Amino acid sequence: xxxxxxxSSTAVPPExxxxxNVYAGVGDYYTATMARYGATPRGVDWSCxxxxxxxxxxxxxxxxxDVPVSLNDLGCGYGALAVFLAERYPTDNxxxxxxxxxxxxxxxxxxxxxxxxxxxFAIGRSSPRQADYTVASxxxxxxxxxxxxxxxxxxxTVLDDMHRTSRIGFAVNFLARPNPxxxxxxxxxxxxxxxxxxxxxxLGCSVEVLAEYGMREYTLLVRRNPD
Amino acid sequence: MGDMIKDSTTSDVFHQMNTRMGPNEPVKEMIxxxxxxxxxxxxxxxxQAYRALHIAPSDHGERRKWFRYLDSLVDYxxxxxxxxxHDRIVSALRxxxxxxxxxxxxxxxxxxxxxxxxxxxxxxxxxxxxQEYMTISLPxxxxxxxxxxxxxxxxxxxxxxxx
Numbered sequence: 322x323x324x325x326x327x328x329s330s331t332a333v334p335p336e337x338x339x340x341x342n343v344y345a346g347v348g349d350y351y352t353a354t355m356a357r358y359g360a361t362p363r364g365v366d367w368s369c370x371x372x373x374x375x376x377x378x379x380x381x382x383x384x385x386x387d388v389p390v391s392l393n394d395l396g397c398g399y400g401a402l403a404v405f406l407a408e409r410y411p412t413d414n415x416x417x418x419x420x421x422x423x424x425x426x427x428x429x430x431x432x433x434x435x436x437x438x439x440x441x442f443a444i445g446r447s448s449p450r451q452a453d454y455t456v457a458s459x460x461x462x463x464x465x466x467x468x469x470x471x472x473x474x475x476x477x478t479v480l481d482d483m484h485r486t487s488r489i490g491f492a493v494n495f496l497a498r499p500n501p502x503x504x505x506x507x508x509x510x511x512x513x514x515x516x517x518x519x520x521x522x523x524l525g526c527s528v529e530v531l532a533e534y535g536m537r538e539y540t541l542l543v544r545r546n547p548d
Numbered sequence: 549m550g551d552m553i554k555d556s557t558t559s560d561v562f563h564q565m566n567t568r569m570g571p572n573e574p575v576k577e578m579i580x581x582x583x584x585x586x587x588x589x590x591x592x593x594x595x596q597a598y599r600a601l602h603i604a605p606s607d608h609g610e611r612r613k614w615f616r617y618l619d620s621l622v623d624y625x626x627x628x629x630x631x632x633x634h635d636r637i638v639s640a641l642r643x644x645x646x647x648x649x650x651x652x653x654x655x656x657x658x659x660x661x662x663x664x665x666x667x668x669x670x671x672x673x674x675x676x677x678x679q680e681y682m683t684i685s686l687p688x689x690x691x692x693x694x695x696x697x698x699x700x701x702x703x704x705x706x707x708x709x710x711x
Contacts (some may be wrong), residue, residue: 369602371581378584535580537573 399423400430490544632664660687
């Protein structure tokens with residue numbers, strides 16, 4: 322006979338348990354792309370460095386980075402944003418923390434940015450610290466075979482985490498349309514209003530939607546409202 | 549191209565260039581990238597721009613040859629007096645992407661025996677499309693038909709030394 326009380330006290334909530342599969346799927350996917358293409362934009366599923374940097378330009382519109390500031394980069398991959406920041410803002414003003422759930426990515430990132438004290442990396446699913454800003458590029462695009470409702474619960478969790486770990490605001494991009502080469506149903510392409518509304522109504526933030534910057538995607542700039 | 553890179557590589561990179569600079573979304577992306585980073589300007593040569601755009605042969609063994617070919621375009625003539633082939637391509641792309649009505653770009657080749665210059669034009673090079681493109685045509689000598697004077701001279705020198 323099953324002891325239902327005991328079962329309910331020890332069982333992992335179904336959503337959390339299901340997220341294990343999501344994180345495992347995402348981790349495996351990017352570990353495989355990294356193994357195939359190395360520490361290059363293709364290794365994190367972008368077509369080239371130029372378009373990857375164009376995405377960073379949009380995400381960084383969340384704030385000013387020519388003044389001392391702290392930044393979390395969720396799903397940092399091999400640390401391409403840190404390279405971009407160093408080129409665009411050569412001073413050491415930015416206290417950067419890159420977070421990725423794939424250990425192989427963090428290993429590559431640390432190797433690439435060795436000896437730079439203001440650039441650090443951590444393995445994880447969310448940021449271990451609060452920073453002025455958090456950005457995430459492409460972390461919610463590759464749904465693979467996950468059911469839509471589970472994936473959207475995952476997106477909600479990520480946005481909640483970004484909000485919790487950002488003092489001023491956060492920026493995130495989503496695909497507007499799938500790439501014609503992509504297998505059908507594996508990419509997540511929500512309309513902009515879906516998550517803009519969530520950030521406004523559930524997180525109580527102001528949202529700016531950046532679109533029409535030449536790519537099949539849009540960027541949400543989400544800022545905390547003054548208390 | 550011709551003797552410099554394999555025919556299969558030429559097809560591969562031309563397909564990439566024509567896809568990445570093709571009508572609608574691709575050319576819009578290229579315009580956005582150019583406007584943000586000045587991709588086609590005196591800031592970068594074609595080799596640097598193409599590396600950043602990841603327009604390169606899928607065959608890794610051919611990459612070095614492809615980038616060497618792009619560098620060699622400075623030795624080509626163009627349809628603009630006093631401007632070499634490389635600089636003509638860069639300025640044509642810049643003018644197109646910064647213009648008020650930018651066109652998608654179509655890359656093709658022509659026989660160097662007919663015209664040894666890099667030529668820029670506009671037209672409808674794809675017979676089944678009515679789309680107008682800016683065209684960039686590169687002169688080529690079919691593989692095996694170029695005189696290769698330096699290789700021939702080097703071999704003759706080596707043979708003479710052995711005697």
